[in-house]
Amino acid sequence: MDIFFYNTLTKKKEKFEPIEDNMVKIYTCGPTVYKDATIGNMRTFIFMDNLRRVLKYNGYNLKHVMNLTDVGHLVSDGDEGEDKMVKSAKEEGKTPEEIAKYYTKLFFKDLELLNIDMPEIICKATDYINDMLEFVKKLMANGYAYETSTAIYFDVSKLDEYGILSGIDVRKQKAGARVDVDEEKKNPYDFALWIKAPENHIMKWDSPWGPSYPGWHIECSTMSQKHLGEQFDIHTGGVDLIPTHHENEIAQSKGCTGKIPARFWMHGEFLLINGGKMSKSLGNVYLLKDIIEKGYEPLVYKYFCYTSHYRNKLNFTWDAIEASNKSLMKLRESYRRHLEGNEDVEDDVILDYKNRFLKAINDDLNMPLAMGIVWEVAKNEKKSKKFAELLLEFDRVLGLKIDKKDDIPEEVLKLVEERNVARKEKNWQKSDELRDKIQEYGYRIEDSKEGTKIEKIK
């Protein structure tokens, strides 16, 4: 079945086909490892996971690169302020390497907890300093870069077009229109490729322009080219990267090879908190850890992310997390019921569900629609192992561990069993006592026509 993705470059949904037969090459902008990754960041990596899983489900092999930014990402996207790594190192009294190591470890832990399928190649910027230098030298040689007293800049006026992703019209921007324009910059949109290090700057390397360090954008152009070649299939990141970081990556690659590096540019929309931005000053920066501390399993957050399409904003509230928790537990329970069922289901029915699911995920990763189909299977009146198998197959895309059992401790399961026996024997007193015992373990029991439901009490 054909796959369609929305391409930020063409602003259209387009049919996706890889450059090379069965191999999809992807580059994802990873985190800047200077602080804890938020649940906002995690939404973007859940989108990345979704993309990987959908492509694999369609039978493709992947070569996927994700970087870790451990140098050069300045506090402001306008090439101003301190390097985020250096700033964090100073604040925490550690070296930038220690900071990078610490936050990288935490980041990986979150990805693991969210059952995120990992890119084949993960690379950190500081391991590619020489390659980046070569890239900048090439841009210099090709006439796309110039030196000032503080940095090496990319000259956007040398390109036939700058701003294709975000639709910026550079001619409408007069020099000086940006507040803090460096006076030596030729055009307001020129950006730093390489930055000369002040006297006591911690992270710096020798270069033809003295001790210095790379700009943020050059790392992604360099690492993607090194691992995936001059042109690859898909580039991903959050929407905030469109107007500066990705625009500049395109500029750099065009200056180096004459080509736009990726054919498809896919961007995940932002997570909002109670309808607004997540920010330290508002005290509403949430980490996955906070969700876990409230007693929820991390995958509840992943389930929550599927309630909205990746190109729509998603609003985080604790009520929505509670609702997602209930849904995920119910989904697993429905799976178990099907697994125990012995009814027969015609192959056509299964095939129809499969086709509709595939159509949904192949339509620009329409997860809310796909989840609707998952629920139709889960809720089907007929209890059949075939449906359980089907749910597990869908879970290759969802990554929700639908067959996870260990939510309910063995002791509780035993008590439930005992209670079922007591009920069969119409020993209501014993059944009630067992219900109370189960409650002491923090689980609630609900009896219905379809059987006994066990639910964690919050």
Ligand code: AMP
């Ligand atoms: P950073 O570590 O700031 O470079 O961000 C890592 C990734 O998370 C980038 O792709 C950002 O676009 C993305 N991101 C940052 N904040 C949010 C948010 N609130 N919602 C979704 N994605 C975000």
Ligand code: ZN
């Ligand atoms: Zn990047």
